[in-house]
Amino acid sequence: MKELMLDRELHERMAQIYQEMAEDYQKVATELRFSCDGCPDNCCDSWFQHHTYIEWAYLWRGFCQLSQEKQVEIVERSRRYCVDSEKVLAAGQRPQIICPLNEEGRCLLYTHRLMVCRTHGVPATMQRPDGKRLNFPGCFRCQELVQEQYGTGQGESVPRVERTLVLRRLATLENEFLDGKRHLYPRLQLTIAQMLTKGPPMVATPHCERVAKEHYPSEQDKH
Ligand code: SF4
Numbered sequence: 446m447k448e449l450m451l452d453r454e455l456h457e458r459m460a461q462i463y464q465e466m467a468e469d470y471q472k473v474a475t476e477l478r479f480s481c482d483g484c485p486d487n488c489c490d491s492w493f494q495h496h497t498y499i500e501w502a503y504l505w506r507g508f509c510q511l512s513q514e515k516q517v518e519i520v521e522r523s524r525r526y527c528v529d530s531e532k533v534l535a536a537g538q539r540p541q542i543i544c545p546l547n548e549e550g551r552c553l554l555y556t557h558r559l560m561v562c563r564t565h566g567v568p569a570t571m572q573r574p575d576g577k578r579l580n581f582p583g584c585f586r587c588q589e590l591v592q593e594q595y596g597t598g599q600g601e602s603v604p605r606v607e608r609t610l611v612l613r614r615l616a617t618l619e620n621e622f623l624d625g626k627r628h629l630y631p632r633l634q635l636t637i638a639q640m641l642t643k644g645p646p647m648v649a650t651p652h653c654e655r656v657a658k659e660h661y662p663s664e665q666d667k668h
């Protein structure tokens with residue numbers, strides 16, 4: 446197996462995408478006069494699954510910057526999260542368990558959190574590759590706000606984040622991160638807790654690299 450590591454250039458390009466997501470989000474939030482301040486809820490207990498290796502590697506980078514002690518604590522919480530969520534899923538329900546990275550309402554890896562954590566809240570829209578448009582109404586609190594300001598049946602006039610382009614760029618970056626072979630790797634569908642218990646993203650060493658190693662072992666491989 447080989448660890449998928451983010452190089453500096455890809456890391457910066459990911460940070461740029463996240464920055465643009467934050468700006469788009471803020472623009473719509475400002476228009477709607479929406480913020481999370483004073484919210485009685487905490488979305489960090491929502492059941493979210495994530496789908497890109499590059500975001501996993503980005504999160505892992507942040508995790509590695511935490512103290513050893515904190516890392517051990519988080520992995521322990523992640524293990525419990527996985528066990529508890531499996532029980533809830535087995536009962537046919539949707540888990541609602543606080544994310545192992547959340548401490549006292551704050552995200553320990555705020556600057557490394559994943560796209561879903563950054564975009565949940567305001568209404569958004571995106572066009573799928575087959576042309577179908579999907580609309581996301583935002584969190585319950587934002588939906589209430591939209592209803593107050595726009596009433597029902599005024600969907601078109603409601604400000605929304607347009608996610609199509611940024612998601613395409615993320616998909617392109619993911620493919621570059623996987624050496625242009627995204628289609629060869631297993632599809633991901635992991636919670637943050639599952640990512641953290643597994644460690645960094647690992648994939649099977651590609652066949653061509655294994656053959657090269659057998660025929661031309663490096664000095665390190667010989668020992
Ligand atoms: S996104 Fe919505 S539900 Fe989540 S904390 Fe903010 S206001 Fe509350």
Ligand code: SF4
Nearest residue numbers: 489544546547552562
């Ligand atoms: S990564 Fe951070 S923002 Fe995302 S769910 Fe966990 S604690 Fe919340």
